[in-house]
Amino acid sequence: MAILRIPSESRVIEDADLIRSFLLKHGITYERWAVAGRAGGDATQEEILAAYAPEVAALMQQGGYITADVVNVTPDVPNLQEMLDKFNQEHRHAEDEVRFIVKGSGIFYIHPEDDALVFSIEVHEGDLINVPAGVRHWFDLCAERTIRAIRLFKEKAGWTPLYTGDGIASSYQPLCFGPNYLAAKGIHIEQAVTIAA
Helix, strand or coil, rough: EEEEEEEECCCCCCCCHHHHHHHHHHCCCCECCCCCCCCCCCCCCHHHHCCCHEEEEEECCHHHCEEEEEECCCCCCHHHHHHHHHHCEEEEEEEEEEEEEEEEEEEEEEEECCCCCEEEEEEEEEEEEEEEECEEEEEECCCCEEEEEEEEEEECCCCCCCEEECCHHCCCCCCCCCHHHHHHHHCCCCHHHCCCC
16 A cells, blocks of 8 residues: 655655545545456556456546556666666656556655645555646655556657756655565564553
């Protein structure tokens, strides 16, 4: 499930309804889709699109999207860092960035136009996010450097990042605090124990 962080307020939101409400104030759509019993993260693109066909069709009709595909990023992707460097700088797109996470995780930083506030949304399996066209943001992978997601587009050619030229993204680092991230950093958390007085 998603985790929303507002660094300037030292605030973390983990409740899906509260995340949805917060993001909606910034024009961003967030949903949770059921994943149990559907195509797993290692299924083919066709199997994944078929498993989520009703939801994808509804989104396409609502948003005027004409094509959907599945992106698969793993640590084995050639030139992975070069690819990530295209998206981990502040940019916009001329169309919406719609992602449903089938496997893995990543983090979107959002920098609303009318606000000095910067917040992040860490997305995981079952999370759907729609960052509208024109919204300043950047994206990076979490420590396991794996994500598989359904993407929707209004143009068959997809979209390209339109960089703002602002170096703000360099002030923020991916903060994916799941178990894989902690293990990758050599941090081990022991089970908390409550001692009765």
